Amino acid sequence: MSLRFLVLFFLALLPLMGAAAHSDEEAAIDRGHRGKGPNWLERMMDKSEVLAKHNVGVCITDVATGEQLYGLNAERYFTPASNMKLFSLYAGLHLLGDSLPSLRYVVRHDSLVFWGTGDPTLLHGDVPSRRQFDFLENRPEKLFYCQIPCVEPFAPGWTWDDYNYYYQPERGPFPIYGHTVRFYAKAGQAKPRIAPRDFAASVEPAPPGYRSSDHVRRAVLENRFFVLPFTKNWIDETPFRTSPELLLKLLQDTLHRSVGTAPWRLRPQDSVRTLAGLPVDSLYRRMLQVSDNFLAEQLVLMCSTKLGRDSLDTNRVIRLVTKQYLQDMPDAPQWVDGSGLSRLNLVTPRTLVALLLKLHREVPEPRLLSLLAAGGGHGTLRRVYHDASGPWFWGKTGTLTNNHNVCGYLRTKKGNLLAVSFMNNNFLQDTGDIRKEMERILKEVRERM
Structure with a gap:
């Protein structure tokens, strides 16, 4: 086989090799956004028809160790709605x-x-x-x-x-x-x-x-x-x-x-x-x-009274808290108001989980969980996230038209406490369908993690 033939053969293969490499790179990126965690959970997310047509972000982390157990678009920004009230609490x-x-x-x-x-x-x-x-x-x-x-x-x-x-x-x-x-x-x-x-x-x-x-x-x-x-x-x-x-x-x-x-x-x-x-x-x-x-x-606004006596200024509070207490967030939140009513608020699932971890470190667990809505107990979670043994999820919902999120603490059957952020943006289905699908998936997390 002549040297010239080998050179021409190699040159002919270069585009195919490049395409394959590009395809592998895209697949790696896609896998990164699709999910990182247990195979059974990745399959549940991939096969969910309810979650297939809108933007979904999930982050699940062990509270005791700080280890992320599952992530899906956890680094992407979502409209958080009332999940922002956790920042106001902080x-x-x-x-x-x-x-x-x-x-x-x-x-x-x-x-x-x-x-x-x-x-x-x-x-x-x-x-x-x-x-x-x-x-x-x-x-x-x-x-x-x-x-x-x-x-x-x-x-x-x-x-x-x-x-x-x-x-x-x-x-x-x-x-x-x-x-x-x-x-x-x-x-x-x-x-x-x-x-x-x-x-x-x-x-x-x-x-x-x-x-x-x-x-x-x-x-x-x-x-x-x-x-x-x-x-x-x-x-x-x-x-x-x-x-x-x-x-x-x-x-x-x-x-x-x-x-x-x-x-x-x-x-x-x-x-x-x-x-x-x-x-x-x-x-x-x-x-x-x-x-x-x-x-x-x-x-x-009440927090603003602690920072000066010349005005009541929401932005002053947001600037100080972000700079002084939230510099270690994985992704800086775009924090606009106290309630989450504003669609200008943006936050990533992994940042919400990081906030949950900070709250758990700084507030005694019984007090912290007593402040939150409890599955099957009271508040916005009273009809979901519970079984015969009682509540197993404590957290905060966030709902605007076409957006529904939940973040909080999940107690597994093994007794481990997990910090969870599950975000759904830009869907056209009924919010009740989204809520049921989230509960179905998180029930499996409770059973198997």
């Missing part, structure tokens, strides 16, 4: 101490000047507190409220037409009644009962031809509430538009005493005091278990 744990800062005030001669810290519990329907009420009601001084600079009522990336729904009240420095109006309808009655009663004059029957699938619709830019005809009992919450003027009216009507206004200005001689509010866990537990967006947003 901020609160590092900045707030044992109790909520309820309000701040200074005494100037015969006057008490007070302002908000973001504490959402004043006359809140689910986490009610009378600390501020009793304090202001019983002070002998004249009362003057001043409006501390605060973030906008809606965060970047929130859906504007969700303004009418209970899960998106406006943020603010001095919330009252959870920034919502509650409606209690009873069959046979012409009008629902309303709390607070201050809004009764702003409620009217929906005009003829008014169409809506909701019980109550508020006008977009004003506090006018239209009640649709009803024949059954129901309870509904609708956010109201906030303003310093409305807050002042509600405070005066509630306290039954005059409250004036004062400009926002601190003097060098002012001795600023903080009124302690409820224990922090009472807010953390409600925020995490039922995924309360309003409490999460206000939590981050």
Whole structure:
């Protein structure tokens, strides 16, 4: 065989060798994104028809050893929805101490000047507190409220037409009644009962031809509430538009005493005091278990009071916590708000797992698990992730239209505790189908890992 023939033969093989190498490289990359872990789990994920047409990311890590047991697109960014509340929890744990800062005030001669810290519990329907009420009601001084600079009522990336729904009240420095109006309808009655009663004059029957699938619709830019005809009992919450003027009216009507206004200005001689509010866990537990967006947003604003006294600024908290406490995350989160309502939030499954590991190291396990929703027990996981022995998953769900995620702690049959992040973005199926498939797969993880 001539040398010339060998050279030509080798040159002819080069494209095929290159294609094969390229194919092997693509396959390696594909395997890396598809899954790294037990073969049985990889097969379950590969063969799942429910998960086949949307973006899926999973990370499973042993809490005791820190070893990653399975990863699927764990390094890719997803829209986390309410999984972001775990970041807000982490901020609160590092900045707030044992109790909520309820309000701040200074005494100037015969006057008490007070302002908000973001504490959402004043006359809140689910986490009610009378600390501020009793304090202001019983002070002998004249009362003057001043409006501390605060973030906008809606965060970047929130859906504007969700303004009418209970899960998106406006943020603010001095919330009252959870920034919502509650409606209690009873069959046979012409009008629902309303709390607070201050809004009764702003409620009217929906005009003829008014169409809506909701019980109550508020006008977009004003506090006018239209009640649709009803024949059954129901309870509904609708956010109201906030303003310093409305807050002042509600405070005066509630306290039954005059409250004036004062400009926002601190003097060098002012001795600023903080009124302690409820224990922090009472807010953390409600925020995490039922995924309360309003409490999460206000939590981050309360954290802001620990970083300065000139404003309430969500971004300030995010910058500090990210820089000071989360530098060791595998992938830096894009963290925009406290609740996860914003679609601008982005995080990877392995970063959520890293946060779960940090929380477990820093918070005693019984306390940590008691704050989270529990499978078959309470909160957003009450109907899933349990068996005859009780709950085996404790965590946080995250749901927006076309997105559903869960992250938390899974106890295996062997007794091992695993940190899990399971993320689903951009699907068109019913969320219930996604939820059932996640539970089916995680049940096998519980049985076999």
